[in-house]
Every structure is written in structure tokens, then in C-alpha cells.
Amino acid sequence: MGVFIVKRILITVPILLAVSFLTFVLISFSPMEPAEAILRAQEVPVITDELIEQTNEKLGLNKPFIIQYIDWLMDCLQLDFGDSYVKNESVWQLVGPSFFNTLKLTVVSSLVIILFSVLLGVICALQEGKIIDRILRTVLFVLTAVPTYWLGAILILFFSVKLDLLPTSGMSGMKSYILPVIATSLGYIGIYFRTIRSAMLNNLNEDYVIYGRSSGLSEKKITMHILRNSLQVSISIFCMSIPIILGGTVVVENVFAWPGIGSLSIEAILSRDFPVIQAYVLIVAVAFVIFNMISDILNAALNPRIRNDNS
Amino acid sequence: MGGSGLITRSAGLNNMFLKRKGEKIVFKKTWLMISIFVILSVISACSTSKEGEKEKSDELTYATVKDINDMNPHLYPGSMSAQGMVYESLVENTEDGIKPLLAKSWDISEDGKAYTFHLREDVKFHDGEPFNADAVKKNFDAVQKNKEKHSWIKLSTKIVNVEATDEYTVKLTLSEAYYPTLEELSMTRPYVFLSPKDFKDGGTKDGVKGFHGTGPYKLTEHKVDQYAIFKANKDYWAGAPKIKKITAKVLPAGETTLLALQKGEVNFTFTDDWGTDSINVEGMEQLAKTGDYQVVRSNPMNTSMIVANSGKKDSPVHERSVREAIWHAIDRETISRDIFSGTVKAADTLFASNVPYANVELKKRDYDVNKAKEILEEAGWKNSEKGTAMKKEGKPLTMKLYYDSTSPSQKAQGELIQDSLKKIGMNLELVGEESSSIANRRTTGDYDLLFNQTWGLAYDPQSTISAFTSESSYLHATEGIPNAEQLYQKIEDVLTSTDEDSRKALYKDILTTVHEEAIFIPITNGNVTVIAPKSLNGISFEQTQYELPFEKMYFE
Numbered sequence: 122m123g124v125f126i127v128k129r130i131l132i133t134v135p136i137l138l139a140v141s142f143l144t145f146v147l148i149s150f151s152p153m154e155p156a157e158a159i160l161r162a163q164e165v166p167v168i169t170d171e172l173i174e175q176t177n178e179k180l181g182l183n184k185p186f187i188i189q190y191i192d193w194l195m196d197c198l199q200l201d202f203g204d205s206y207v208k209n210e211s212v213w214q215l216v217g218p219s220f221f222n223t224l225k226l227t228v229v230s231s232l233v234i235i236l237f238s239v240l241l242g243v244i245c246a247l248q249e250g251k252i253i254d255r256i257l258r259t260v261l262f263v264l265t266a267v268p269t270y271w272l273g274a275i276l277i278l279f280f281s282v283k284l285d286l287l288p289t290s291g292m293s294g295m296k297s298y299i300l301p302v303i304a305t306s307l308g309y310i311g312i313y314f315r316t317i318r319s320a321m322l323n324n325l326n327e328d329y330v331i332y333g334r335s336s337g338l339s340e341k342k343i344t345m346h347i348l349r350n351s352l353q354v355s356i357s358i359f360c361m362s363i364p365i366i367l368g369g370t371v372v373v374e375n376v377f378a379w380p381g382i383g384s385l386s387i388e389a390i391l392s393r394d395f396p397v398i399q400a401y402v403l404i405v406a407v408a409f410v411i412f413n414m415i416s417d418i419l420n421a422a423l424n425p426r427i428r429n430d431n432s
Numbered sequence: 433m434g435g436s437g438l439i440t441r442s443a444g445l446n447n448m449f450l451k452r453k454g455e456k457i458v459f460k461k462t463w464l465m466i467s468i469f470v471i472l473s474v475i476s477a478c479s480t481s482k483e484g485e486k487e488k489s490d491e492l493t494y495a496t497v498k499d500i501n502d503m504n505p506h507l508y509p510g511s512m513s514a515q516g517m518v519y520e521s522l523v524e525n526t527e528d529g530i531k532p533l534l535a536k537s538w539d540i541s542e543d544g545k546a547y548t549f550h551l552r553e554d555v556k557f558h559d560g561e562p563f564n565a566d567a568v569k570k571n572f573d574a575v576q577k578n579k580e581k582h583s584w585i586k587l588s589t590k591i592v593n594v595e596a597t598d599e600y601t602v603k604l605t606l607s608e609a610y611y612p613t614l615e616e617l618s619m620t621r622p623y624v625f626l627s628p629k630d631f632k633d634g635g636t637k638d639g640v641k642g643f644h645g646t647g648p649y650k651l652t653e654h655k656v657d658q659y660a661i662f663k664a665n666k667d668y669w670a671g672a673p674k675i676k677k678i679t680a681k682v683l684p685a686g687e688t689t690l691l692a693l694q695k696g697e698v699n700f701t702f703t704d705d706w707g708t709d710s711i712n713v714e715g716m717e718q719l720a721k722t723g724d725y726q727v728v729r730s731n732p733m734n735t736s737m738i739v740a741n742s743g744k745k746d747s748p749v750h751e752r753s754v755r756e757a758i759w760h761a762i763d764r765e766t767i768s769r770d771i772f773s774g775t776v777k778a779a780d781t782l783f784a785s786n787v788p789y790a791n792v793e794l795k796k797r798d799y800d801v802n803k804a805k806e807i808l809e810e811a812g813w814k815n816s817e818k819g820t821a822m823k824k825e826g827k828p829l830t831m832k833l834y835y836d837s838t839s840p841s842q843k844a845q846g847e848l849i850q851d852s853l854k855k856i857g858m859n860l861e862l863v864g865e866e867s868s869s870i871a872n873r874r875t876t877g878d879y880d881l882l883f884n885q886t887w888g889l890a891y892d893p894q895s896t897i898s899a900f901t902s903e904s905s906y907l908h909a910t911e912g913i914p915n916a917e918q919l920y921q922k923i924e925d926v927l928t929s930t931d932e933d934s935r936k937a938l939y940k941d942i943l944t945t946v947h948e949e950a951i952f953i954p955i956t957n958g959n960v961t962v963i964a965p966k967s968l969n970g971i972s973f974e975q976t977q978y979e980l981p982f983e984k985m986y987f988e
Contacts, residue, residue: 153872161868208509209502209639219657274687282695289692290683291658378683380657391866 223381242317265311360416516979544609565596742912753811837864877908
């Protein structure tokens, strides 16, 4: 197992390098010269070639491309993403707090998603074809199809305006998590509970279930075995859902005025704040790589066959 | 009785069936219990979180789309309405002209080059530092040190020297007479005053250590992208304001703002710097109907327009007749009535008549599609086939109109105009782009037509007019007209004129020229709209769309 984990971690290094290189290259494809973007962001009214040259000189933008990349990478490793073009702050000062705000929302949502997907998935599998199964599947199917934007507004209208139970928006304590978490989770629960349900149904007819039953194992123990085997399929999906939510909370953040990384990135894109965009892309990409790795390791822990194949 | 027996029997059957799988029932029940527990706990968590957020009678919480950002008053990223609460200028621009503010009086030298300001002696910065001639000089010097960034405000290019002649007297020396000096000193930024104790390395251009101004409100707390709290300045020289606390709450989505207003979490909102409403017209009407809110609108503050790029030689828009035809083909009444539900007024000239020097007699160009067609035909444009674009010397009458893709109203206006132009044989292609990209087109001159807005009261007419000659603004739009050089000369003359009569005459000439040439095609006059609790009194407006006088408001 130890060998497997070390191997898996080592593989991420070249992947991360490739990711960082792509991030850097893609930004440099932008039609606007960085120096020009900086000057524009600072509202310099007349941009002359001299000013552009000065800015290039100051920020080392006229060094060879590969040197620029290595400089940037070295700084990034120390969480120094440079300074924002638009705001008078370092990128990490901007991205850091909003990243953690989004991360909090993501972690809570993921827990809710896991809890409810498993719960509903198991209920539906055990009640296959019965009325509860059908109702749950229909309701969740509809909720999955509902746009988050609309769902968010309806939740606010119902729970905070009509019932006056929760704040409409902002991040002002535990209760302000409830609505954004519901809005984020519902769609995912609708997808993942189906995965659990069908995985459980597939397992129901496996040999080990029949064998367990015939040797007199309790139905409860058999269900736990089925669940454990079904979860394996879902673990990778769950793990990937964290970075997906992390990179996709823009809409929820907008509706609920959540001071997260999604809104920050949109603002940065609109104002061509390249260092902030780079940091955002890099952070989300790293999150994908890391959670992918975690899911592989978890799967290996649950299923000896995987780690044996590899080692 | 027989019926109930049947039910008992079938229930018994059911029980028998289930008993065979007894284990499974226990399991099912456990899950059911867990799920009920989870749902109940979520609901109870909801109900325990009830908290009275009823408005207090001396507090306002306003919704803003963006964070107040960097409050450094000598740079541009900050929210102007927030800066307006905290910082003050020497003089104030009012409906009745320039009035004293931090300067109680001033003298202007004969040649118009020297301004001597006599300061109020009872003013302190929020950190307790005295406001005096020395502080004024330090602030002016800090602004001038970063001159390149302020070149849009022409005064910054004319200040030669600032001198503190005694503790409460400051002398400003200019390189030449410049009549909008007092107007430009009254603007929200950059010529406002920050406590010199907040300066970093003796200046402000690389950031500041604090945000202590002299204004009616102090910034006491700021959580980036969440909220900012301003508290009344008890020692304000004009008397402490009645509204004791103002919170700016960041709410990016208009739907949420509307709901938060209904709930009372925020109780105030107003149109942002660029006149875009975070709340749509229907939402506003709905709020007003509930009886808790009032909607207050200012006089016209600015003009929304289409800028026609006369300088683009290879485009039909280079021709005056084409620009005039477009002017005639815009149905402003319908735009005002249907797109803006009557909240803005149709505009016939670049500046509304309440703008200084703009009350000039100009030929009105009505909505008249036939007239538009006539003008084009007179200019030699011909319809080859019905339903296609007119042509002249083989060149089709086709142009692109750029609009801000985040503005639903610009798109709707564009479509309406596109439709009426199509009827007279002009092809208009609508292109939606982000605002920075449109600003870039304006600078480089790479456009036929684009939506834009005048800078608004206090900046109109002088700043908008001086932007006619600025490359980053309207130089490309104006340079294609036959007497462009003359126009630019007049603009330079009017800004340095010292005599009121010649200034009026020059403005008349300038406004007539750009009107005749139909470069700036007006559509509607925008205003500042405030949504406030019904019990709030004293809602008034400044002579600028960028600030609101919160210190004058009070609850009944």
C-alpha cells in the first residue's frame, strides 16, 4: 500500500508541471499584451510605446518566455502569485481568503451530497420499483434539471422572505450556509444517488450476495457488504465532485453574495487581471489533480486488487 | 364492518410476507429513523436561527453590486459613492453653481492663474489631525506626483505650484487660466483630502495606511466582498448626520437584492456609477406597491448615446448623411416607454438643457424614417433590390454597432434601431462585447458605431468636451469631420477663456458643430434612481451621478 501511495504521489509531479505550463502558455495567447493590460487597468489615459517598454522592463516581461515561466513557477511554489494588475494588492491576498470561503462551502456541500446520495441511493435500491423509489427518482430528476440560479432565488424567496427563517445572502454564520449548500448540493445529489442506486442493484445479484445469504449472514450484514462494494464506484465520482464544485460555484456565489473565488475570477477575467486569472486556473487545476490522487488512493485502500495490479 | 375486516386481513398478509424478511425491516427502519432525524435537525436548525433583523430608525443598509474596493481617494478603483461619504473637496458643485465647502471663500487673480483659498478653521480629519493649509498642500502634492494618471482632469496638467501662505490660506498657481478649475476641484476625486498621517512614504500613489477624511461618515469596518460599515462623524463640522450607521452590503445579483429589500435585510439601493440598475424596472414598481418603499429619481444626469466614428474613412459612417439618417431612424419615445418603462426621457441633444452652457438652440431631428431615407437618397445611396442594403459606388450600406454584452437594455435598443434601419435599407450588425473591449475600440478607433454615455453632470460639458480631443476617448469619433482642427481649437479656447460671454459663444459653436455633424447621436437622458424606505426623508441629489448626500437624510 505504501509503495502504491508513493508511486501515485510521484506521478502527480509531472502532471502538475504540465498543468502549470499550460496555464502559463494559455494566458500568453491572450490577444492583449500584458504591459498594455496593466496600463489600461491602472486607467492610464494615453498609452505610449515608451510606457509599454518601461512596464515590460519593470516586470521582466521582455525576458525569454521559458525564463519567465520558470521565474513564475518558482514564485508560485512559495504561494507568491505576483501582484494584481488592477488592485493594489498581491494576488494571494486576494485569492487566498476567497479560495477558503469557497472551500468551506464546497466541503460542507460535499458532505451533504455524500450523506444524502448514499442515504437516498440505498433507500431507492432497497425499495426498487416501489412507490418511494419512483417518487424520489422523479423529484430528484426534476431538481437536477432546475437551473441553480432559479433554485437559489426560489429558496431565498421561500425560506428567508416568506418564512423569515434564514438570511438571504452573505456569509454571516452557520445559518447562512444552509441555502447556498442546498442550492449547490441538490443537483449533484440527483446525479450521485443514481450511481449508488444502480451500483447497489448490480451488486445485489453478485455471487457473494447469494453465498452470504446461503451461509446465513444477516440481511443487514449483506447490505453493508453491498454498500461497501457499491461505494467504490462512487468514490472517484465524489472525489472529482469536490474540484468540480470548487470551480463551479460562480452562480451560487453570485446569487447568495458569497465572497468566493468564483466571483473573483469572473471579475479578474473581465478586467484582464492576468496574474489573478493564472492563480485561479492553477489552484483549480491543482485541486483536480490532488483529488484525483486521493480518489485513487482511497479506491486502492478499499480494493486490494487495484493496488496489487500496480505493485 | 366488513370493509375494515378486509383491511385487517390484508394487513395481516402483509405482515406475514414481511416477517419472512424480518432482518430487512429492521434495517429499513434504521435508515428511516436516520433520515427523519437528519431532516428534523435541518428544520430545527432553520427555526432556531431566527434573528430579528428589523431596521433601526437611524440606520441604512444599501445594496451594492461591487465591493467598495480601495478607498484611497487619489486613485480610481474605489467606489465613488463611498468615497463621497468619507472625503470632501474645497468647494461644492450645486444647482446654483460653486459653493464653499472646506474652503469658506476664495479669490481668483485678474489673469485667472492664481486661486487663493481661505479654509474653514473648525475642521478635523477623522483621526483627529487638524485640517489646515499644510494638509491641503500635502494632498495636492501627492496627487500631482502621480500626474500621468490624472491627465483626464485637465486641471492636473495646469497646476504649477501649491503654497500654504498661512495656517488657513492656500494659494494655487496655474500655468494658464482655466475656467473649470473650481468645477474640477469639486469632483469626488482626486482633489479631496486625506489625513497626512495616512500617507505612505510621504505620498498616496503607492497605497495609504488609513482612510481618514473630513466627511460626514467614517469608514469603521470593511470586509472585502461582503460589507463595509460607515458610522456618523460626531465631530463633523456641519453637524453630526442624523443617520448614524450606513452599511454597504455586496449583493451581486439583482434578484437577491430585490428579495433582501423585501425582507428588510437591506433597505436602500441606488443606481450605480454607470447608471445600470441592479434592480429591474418591474422589481422597483413591485417594491413601491408594497407600501414600504419609495422610488425617487433625480433630474437628468447624463445622456446615453450612440457614438458614430466619423474618423473611420472606409466606413459609410464617415459620411454625415449616414449619421444623420441614423439619428432620424431612432424611435426614442418607444425606447423610453417600452425598454425603460418611462423611467428615462428621450434625449434630442448631446447634453440636456440643465447642463451648464448647453441651453443652446439646436435643430431637432425627429423620429422620421422617410426623412432618413430621403437624406440617404440625396447623398447618392440607391436601393438596388428591395430588402437588401442600399449601395453607393458598389459599396453596401452596412455597419457594426457595438454594445456592452452585460447590458440587456443596450441590446434591446440595438435591436429596435436595427429593425427601423433595415426598413430604409441600412444594414446594422449588432456585436456584443465586454465593456473593457468596447473601451479599447473607442481608444483605437476600431468601430463604426458604439453605445456610450456622457460623463454626467459636473463633468458635462467641460470634461466630455475635452474628451473630444483625447485619443483615449472621442478623438477618432470627431477627427473625420471637415473642420475638425477648428473644433479642437475652439475646445482649447473655451477651457482657457476668462470671459463668460466669449465662453458661452464658444460653447454654442462647439455644440452646434457636433450636433450638425451628428457624431454623438443622443438616445435618452439617464438619472439617479433611489429606492428607500417610505419613512426616509431628505432624499436629495448632488450635481453628480456618482455621489448621494446621505448626511441630509433622516427618518420621520
